[in-house]
Amino acid sequence: MGVHQSLMTAAQLEELDNVQLPIKLASTPLFHIPTGAKLRMAEPADAYHTSLVIGGTEFSFGGEGIRTSVPLQSHASMKNRTEVEDLGYTSAGRSPHAMMDVLAPWFQPGTYDLVCKNCNSFSDSAVFFMLGTRLASKYNRIEKLGRAGEKRVGLMSALQVIGLNYKANPHSQGFAVEDVLHRIVAYNPNSGYDPDQIAHKRKKGLSSLAVCC
Numbered sequence: 001m002g003v004h005q006s007l008m009t010a011a012q013l014e015e016l017d018n019v020q021l022p023i024k025l026a027s028t029p030l031f032h033i034p035t036g037a038k039l040r041m042a043e044p045a046d047a048y049h050t051s052l053v054i055g056g057t058e059f060s061f062g063g064e065g066i067r068t069s070v071p072l073q074s075h076a077s078m079k080n081r082t083e084v085e086d087l088g089y090t091s092a093g094r095s096p097h098a099m100m101d102v103l104a105p106w107f108q109p110g111t112y113d114l115v116c117k118n119c120n121s122f123s124d125s126a127v128f129f130m131l132g133t134r135l136a137s138k139y140n141r142i143e144k145l146g147r148a149g150e151k152r153v154g155l156m157s158a159l160q161v162i163g164l165n166y167k168a169n170p171h172s173q174g175f176a177v178e179d180v181l182h183r184i185v186a187y188n189p190n191s192g193y194d195p196d197q198i199a200h201k202r203k204k205g206l207s208s209l210a211v212c213c
Contacts, residue, residue, distance in 0.1 A: 021055035022055065023086075027082065027083050028078045029046050048138075049074065049078060055090075061119050065109035093188050098188075099129045102187050103122070103129065111171045113172035116175055124140070125184070
């Protein structure tokens with residue numbers, strides 16, 4: 001298992017392997033991009049912090065890497081209301097312990113980036129590992145602004161307007177969440193993962209970029 005900040009030991013995670021646990025997505029809106037209309041966003045451009053709650057454990061990603069904690073702890077300091085959505089249940093071959101084994105090497109401490117590799121990148125990967133689906137598009141809407149060229153410049157300007165001086169993390173450049181999803185499929189090829197789910201966002205012209213906390 002890769003390095004991560006955890007309140008649970010590997011042995012404790014293994015104990016959850018044979019227990020069916022509820023899977024929930026926790027999301028908290030962070031801020032609104034005021035220049036969304038000028039950047040031709042069809043819908044409001046809101047940034048979210050997301051995490052996955054499996055049973056009684058929250059899994060989230062930040063500067064310290066993947067962190068396990070009591071539910072909603074990563075949202076506790078945020079001023080907006082946190083919503084929790086039921087997604088499904090764990091199944092054989094898709095345990096929290098297995099998820100950490102696969103995702104930890106991709107989400108190491110010191111690799112967090114506000115735009116290129118953030119909590120939504122991790123949540124998207126974790127949801128795919130556990131359920132074979134993708135994070136709902138509303139949580140990644142701002143990633144449209146992260147595409148190369150004029151729109152990326154527009155996103156940087158918009159972040160400055162709301163007081164966020166973004167500086168790229170060189171350790172996250174080149175990261176693509178689709179690479180993680182392909183690794184998940186290779187790890188457990190008989191679990192029924194749908195390759196079309198990986199290509200889903202690419203067909204819409206989106207990159208792996210999304211703004212988070």
